Amino acid sequence: MNNGDAAIVVRGLRKVYGDRAAVDGIDLEVGRGEVFALLGPNGAGKTTTVEILEGFRKRDGGEVTVLGADPATASRTESFRQRVGIVLQGTGEFDELTVGEVVRHFARFYSSPDDPGTVITRVGLRDKAGARTHTLSGGQKRRLDVALGIIGRPELLFLDEPTTGFDPEARREFWGLIKDLRSSGTTIVLTTHYLDEAEALADRVGVIAAGRLIAVDTPRLLGSRDEALATVSWRTPDGVWESAQSAAPTALITDLAARYGGEVPALTVTRPTLEDVYLEMIGAA
Known part of the structure; x- marks a missing residue:
């Protein structure tokens, strides 16, 4: 990708604590309009990397450009903060304020904010707009964190563990919100x-392990x-489960179909999941 198409460009990023490199020479580009997931175990360096990109933490080496500016200095400017949204693992407590009051208050920080009521609805808190925040569940507070991150219509949004505390249904609803944000650019x-x-x-x-970015690709690849x-797994007529690994599963299934008269009982075909590949990568690293 051309640098002009990139929202984030990182070259040789380093962060050292004592004699340990928490981030050890990372190179990375994130395209404009892209959803980029950074994966890694605790202590791998991903949180440090993201905090440097956000301008919250100083780097010890390398070059970083976020929306065309160095976050180490740009994060202190109003223009940069208007363009970047950040959802931390916990934004804060506003016990005596209602959800609507908190979102409307944060909207005043931006020159062209989204409509607070619309944002509250998008994150699934419409029925809680009048509730004081101390009455919210953990998952509902997380939704409020997200609302505060997107109220300013950011060009670039950082989401740190955004669905922690969500039940499965709420997570799927939130995924719809992220896809909607991506479609808007x-x-x-x-x-x-x-x-x-x-x-x-x-x-x-991207997968980070031991301070290094060890792989970047699409989830599928x-x-x-x-x-x-x-x-390939199937069930025989006498109820016994059988399975076989194959580099040519279509050919194997064709043979099975001929063996079983066209329909293979309880047929399944699986490949390694993203989790399988991820665990193998960080284990090797």
């Missing part, structure tokens, strides 16, 4: 421990998933 950098979330939302994923052996 918002660039999104997402950190998550939910591999199904990364697969559902991300155009590309990461770790050559598309070339991995497929596992």
